[in-house]
Amino acid sequence: MRRVAPLILLAAALAACTTMDDLAPVGSSTKTTTASYGEVMVAYPRFGDNDPHQWSARAPWQHPVHGTDVSKYQRSVDWRQAKASGISFAFIKATEGGDRVDDYFAEHWRETKAAGIPRSAYHFYYFCRTAKEQAAWFIRNVPRERDALPPVLDMEWNPQSPSCKLRPPAATVRSEMRTFLEIVEKHYGKKPIIYTSIDFFDDNGLSGFHGYPYWLRSVAGHPGERYGSHPFTFWQYTGTGVVPGIRGDADINVFNGSKAAWKKWLKENAG
Numbered sequence: 001m002r003r004v005a006p007l008i009l010l011a012a013a014l015a016a017c018t019t020m021d022d023l024a025p026v027g028s029s030t031k032t033t034t035a036s037y038g039e040v041m042v043a044y045p046r047f048g049d050n051d052p053h054q055w056s057a058r059a060p061w062q063h064p065v066h067g068t069d070v071s072k073y074q075r076s077v078d079w080r081q082a083k084a085s086g087i088s089f090a091f092i093k094a095t096e097g098g099d100r101v102d103d104y105f106a107e108h109w110r111e112t113k114a115a116g117i118p119r120s121a122y123h124f125y126y127f128c129r130t131a132k133e134q135a136a137w138f139i140r141n142v143p144r145e146r147d148a149l150p151p152v153l154d155m156e157w158n159p160q161s162p163s164c165k166l167r168p169p170a171a172t173v174r175s176e177m178r179t180f181l182e183i184v185e186k187h188y189g190k191k192p193i194i195y196t197s198i199d200f201f202d203d204n205g206l207s208g209f210h211g212y213p214y215w216l217r218s219v220a221g222h223p224g225e226r227y228g229s230h231p232f233t234f235w236q237y238t239g240t241g242v243v244p245g246i247r248g249d250a251d252i253n254v255f256n257g258s259k260a261a262w263k264k265w266l267k268e269n270a271g
Contacts, residue, residue: 040262045086049241052240068087069092072102074250091253092105109121124158131183157203170203170205193213216235216236233265237254
């Protein structure tokens with residue numbers, strides 16, 4: 001019973017922190033006291049990095065809401081630990097091409113939901129199968145769940161592919177993207193997200209490909225420095241991050257908005 005008073009004071013202090021919301025200074029952390037679905041447990045987290053970029057301006061930790069993306073290479077993840085450290089959403093690799101399912105998709109899909117982390121499934125595009133085939137494969141393997149985040153189409157060149165080094169013309173790429181996105185949106189009832197890298201974005205004229213939210217990769221500068229004024233909803237800022245609960249290098253992302261904007265986006269896109 002001698003610990004009651006200090007515990008009460010601590011609880012009050014933590015409750016006070018939650019009122020800071022988006023006014024927290026850069027580099028600070030604010031914690032909530034519940035673990036409900038979609039709750040930001042730690043705002044403005046500053047994760048470690050095994051190969052850090054020296055951010056001079058518009059650093060990723062100026063964003064309050066951070067997340068990760070995973071595939072079989074991360075193997076099993078302690079999602080509750082990751083959430084407690086500041087991971088508020090997850091993108092999970094589900095499928096590739098027209099015949100491959102990620103070995104850890106089912107586990108990651110199940111365990112993120114159990115931990116109360118909003119998650120999305122993503123499809124890695126393969127240039128030697130048609131968009132219709134790939135959309136059908138994704139739909140066959142990814143459950144349609146009301147509280148899931150919108151699906152993601154991962155568009156990037158893959159010169160290391162042992163079976164497909166094809167690089168279609170930009171017009172063909174955009175046409176196939178449109179086909180995949182429209183089929184998937186019709187099935188899941190949610191506007192899909194496009195993930196891409198700087199070179200793919202430039203090579204295929206995606207600055208003019210509108211109508212979808214973007215998740216942009218930029219590990220050596222803010223997206224505004226690499227993609228011009230193109231709007232983005234998510235930003236992948238490192239592939240060598242250190243996240244408690246994830247073994248080895250981790251991809252880390254931010255949501256481009258305040259905590260209030262994140263709550264609003266979740267409500268609109270994840271039921």
